[in-house]
Amino acid sequence: MKPTKNKLTQQDIRGYNWAIWRLFIIGFSLFVIALLLIAFQVFGPLPSFRELENPKSDQASEVISSDKEILGKYYIKNRTSVTYKQISPNVINALVATEDSRFFEHSGIDFQRTFTIVLYNLVGKKQGGSTITQQLALNLFSERSRNPFKRIVQKLQEWITAVKLERNYTKEEILTLYLNTVDFGAYNTYGISSAARTYFNTTPDQLTEDQAALLIGMINGPGIYSPINHPDNALKRRNFVLRRMAEEEKISQGQADELKAKPLGLKFNPINHNDGIAPYFRAVLKKEIQKILVDKAIFKPDGVTPYDLDRDGLKIYVTINATMQKYAEEAQKEYMRNLQAQFNAHWRGISLWKTIPTFKSLLDKGMKRSDRYIAAKQLNKSDEEIKEEFNTPAKMNLFTWRGDIDTIMKPIDSIVYCKMMLRNAMMSMDPTTGYIKAWVGGTNFEHFKYDQVKMGTRQVGSTAKPFTYAVAVENGFSPCMQVANEPITITGYGTPWSPRSSPSETVPGVITLRKALARSQNWVTAYVMNEVKPQPVADLIKKMGITSNVPPYPSICLGTFDASVFDMTGAYSVFSNQGVWTEPTYLLRIEDKNGNVLYNNSPRVVQAMNEQTAYVMTYMLKGVIEEGTGWRLRGTYKLTNPIGGKTGTTNDNSDGWFIGITPQLVTGVWTGCEDRDIHFRSTRLGEGANTALPIFALYMKRVYANPELGIKKNVDFVPPKSGLSITLDCNAYSQQQTGQTEVDQKLDF
CATH class of the missing domain: 3.40.710.10 (DD-peptidase/beta-lactamase superfamily)
Known part of the structure; x- marks a missing residue:
């Protein structure tokens, strides 16, 4: 006897269809309800109209010399904003081709992209689920949550915020905001301007196709696609971006193939607070500005919020001339290298303990001021344990005039080494205006942070x-x-x-x-x-x-x-x-990020x-x-x-x-x-004519030249x-x- 085949009746089909539609209607209803709840800020506040008009984005404050060079920055995130016209079209093309090819067609949410994301990945057009506007919403107004439920809510919040952003800003403004806020990895580098300077020592308007492709390729993973730590990954990612640019007809296939064959071509110029010229000056200046902002009661336009030097993108105009500052630092380095050699030769073979009666006391004081001693005390170590630690060889990084060296040395010997290191300070000013042109507060800011120009007597x-x-x-x-x-x-x-x-x-x-x-x-x-x-x-x-x-x-x-x-x-x-x-004057004025003068x-x-x-x-x-x-x-x-x-x-x-x-x-x-x-x-060796005058001479010869x-x-x-x-x-x-x-x-x- 043959088994009977089950046949679907019209009634069964209608039942299945209705079940599917019911699921769809329920799902859609829940989606709409969720959107309404989020819109009414049940799950948390959304950016206000004012916040959308003035999105908060941490920006580095810049110290600008009298000859218009950036001496350095103060920042939590190393970011400097630029305008759309200051960004190379190569960057825009690479970004849109890779991150959001329909950017100029949608209104913040690309539903076609959302529902076809799987298909895009299957055919090789690898794209994320968020539009550039949605990514901007995340960058400006929230941080990515790791909780799955919170991330779903956050995603819907991004949708609403993205639509609002599209209503408040032009496409060019959205791209500019995005490129000014994105993370580029190394040394807290945020924004395309800082990235261009850090990785290629250039400005964003000068970035070539392959340079732009490398930077845009880092956006989805500044760690894994770092050209410093993972150059192979960075190269593959750059070439993927170049391929997408060719597919979107931003460059020809021939150009893409030619550019893929090029090396990364980095001119890595990492920036941190110790880097750049005049670090001692910038450290003193920072304290002075923070004091001025408090003492002068300088607030933001709301009248109550104080300015944050590390976040609010202030422009600080100073009297230092970058060229003369470089000359001063060069003169110091040139002569102090020789003078230190004289000093070392002068003391070679002579017992410091016998010749300098107070030497033991000086070492004890130096030891107790050291970070190692302070850390040991915080761990409640005994004096005997600390003494043993200071007499146990350890890895050291020491300053020399030939460059920093890594060595193995007893910590107590490193204190002796530093005590025998000559220090130097120099200041140069225009006597008629009082404007300080050069300020060298010490020999090496990373190792010896105490400023000897103004702070020391x-x-x-x-x-x-x-x-x-x-x-x-x-x-x-x-x-x-x-x-x-x-x-x-x-x-x-x-x-x-x-x-x-x-x-x-x-x-x-x-x-x-x-x-x-x-x-x-x-x-x-x-x-x-x-x-x-x-x-x-x-x-x-x-x-x-x-x-x-x-x-x-x-x-x-x-x-x-x-x-x-x-x-x-x-x-x-x-x-x-x-x-x-x-x-003597070194600060001219302070402006906010929009150029409004806060202090003269x-x-x-x-x-x-x-x-x-x-x-x-x-x-x-x-x-x-x-x-x-x-x-x-x-x-x-x-x-x-x-x-x-x-x-x-x-x-x-x-x-x-x-x-x-x-x-x-x-x-x-x-x-x-x-x-x-x-x-x-x-x-003969210790007089000012031998220890100080030559630095003045070498500096002035450079200035006169x-x-x-x-x-x-x-x-x-x-x-x-x-x-x-x-x-x-x-x-x-x-x-x-x-x-x-x-x-x-x-x-x-």
Whole structure:
């Protein structure tokens, strides 16, 4: 007997159809209900109209130099926005071809794309399920959830937001917003502008087809398609994008084949907070701006929300000249490499423990300030355990002037190494405007973050001597006045004070004040201090912008007080600027991302001394270069143009200074070790003429060699318009003094 076949009746078919339609209707109804619930923000808030008009997107704030270069950025996400016109068509073509080929046809949601996604992948046109507008909605207003249910809700929220975005923005604006927000991986690189600079050291408008294809290929997986960490994956992905561009007829098949054969061609230029020029300056500037935003109560347009320097894309315009900054850093690197070699050779074979009495104490302090010690204490390790850890070899990364090195070393030995590393700081400014042109706060910001230009103070030594002579000149003393260079004791200010003078450096006999300053003679300087008294000198020093403590004692004439490179350079600018102190200035203005000015900076101006005194002091400071301790500028470095300056060397050669002045530029340089007890053991090597002056010379030679900077060699200091009442011609001065003596004798008779 044959089995009976089951046949579907019309009634069965109608039943199945109705069941399918019921499922569809129920599913569609649930979908509509879900959309309504999401639209009414039951599952969470949707972006408001205001937020759509002003989408929040973390943007890096940029520090812009006086010659329009970006010195660096402050950011959580390294992102800089650009306009549609600033983006290469190659980028647009690659993006649309790969991510959303029907972008210009849909209104935010591509239903055809949604329902045919499987078919697209089957035929090789691999595409994601989201349109560019939907991806933008996710980038701007939410973060991808890993919870499946939340992700479904989030997807529907993206649909609604995408439609709203399409209503508020043009297609070009949506593409621009998207490309300004997308993640490109390395070193927090966000946005096409940062990506172009990081991977190809170029701007987004200059990206070629293959470069654009590589960057767009990274969007779906900046980690797995990283050209740095996974170059093979990146190459395959780039070639896929090129294939899609050919399929969408953005390039020809021949072009695609030719471009696929090319290497990646990276010019990797990673950017982080330590990279770029002027890192010490940018660190000081950041603190200053954050303080200004708080102290000046600068808020966003709503009047209550404070600006975030790391997120709000501020434009910070500064006085630093990028070219001069590079010259300053190059000069430092060139000479400090040699000076460190001198220092190492000077100490080779000599016991630090025996020669420096405080060395053990310095190491203990250095150890306790180290990150390793602090971390060990947080783990409640005992002193014995910490000591053992510091005497156990470990992997180290050390700074050298030949480049960083990785080595195995005891942590305690690494502290010794750093203690014996010379530090250096330099600042250069325009004396007339007060604008700072170059700022080198230390030798290497990654390893030694402490800024020595403004944040640190050191004893100033003989660079203080011109202040005493300036008071004397203001009281009618002539540079030609002759004084016996002999020991002197000053009383009346507590303990009697008798300055020392090295026999090898003492000029015997009677000498002029100009020669005394040029040769940095202590006894004559003390004689002048005794004549003019300490209080007027201390008052002048403060008027010239020194902010640290300057007690009115006779010894300040030899620079026993501490001051910063910032203050000392600003003080010397008074001599070049006809007696006017213009506050050293590095910040010009702050703008928001739309170019609205939030803050304008105006430097303070003080008439610190009269015009004649300032001019006479430039004449005396020229003497330092022509016949004194600064002779190397003429003899070794062949700088024969009008330059004045003063070297400075403190007790035991702990600090070496040189401050040089020209009519257009004043530059201060300091060199020394972190701890004053560690220093050169001979004045020949440790004096400012050897440790600081050469950096000034190398910097100025670079500056003078670039006529575009406008710093001219043939410009001299301007004499007072009203003329001089103080005689600078020493022959004429001698005749005047002889004549005055004869008159006095007759009167006495």
